[in-house]
Amino acid sequence: MNTSTADHPKCFTRRVVAAAFTVLMSATAACVRGAPSQAPHVWLLRGAVVAVQDSSVRVRHKSGQVVVLMLDERTTYFVHKKPAPSGLLKVGARVMVDVQRAGGIDRAVRVQISETRSP
Secondary structure, three states: OOOHHHHHHHHEEEEEEHHHHHHHHHHHHHHHHOOOOOOEEEEEEEOOOEEEOOOOOEEOOOOOEEEEEEHHHOOOEEEEOOOHHHHOOOOOEEEEEEEOOOOOOEEEEEEEEEOOOOO
């Protein structure tokens, strides 16, 4: 009489449960991580302001690349680490900007104005 462990009902049940558990954990891990392009991403931009409009600012990085940032009511402005009015953001100003990228749009979260240079 052949009594291999593969034919045993308890062994088969354990294998099925182990396989189901592995599939469930893999699916859970994939859901937790989410889509990386959808998660907001914050980064720092340093450069000089080349244009200012009501709802956007263009900043030239030292590499020469010009980055367009959206401005809104949540954007905060600082000079010497103290709150400042948005009116101090002018062409020629050196800035450090905390930028939040979400949905392919870059938004200025915090703008630190260092100095103003003539354009």
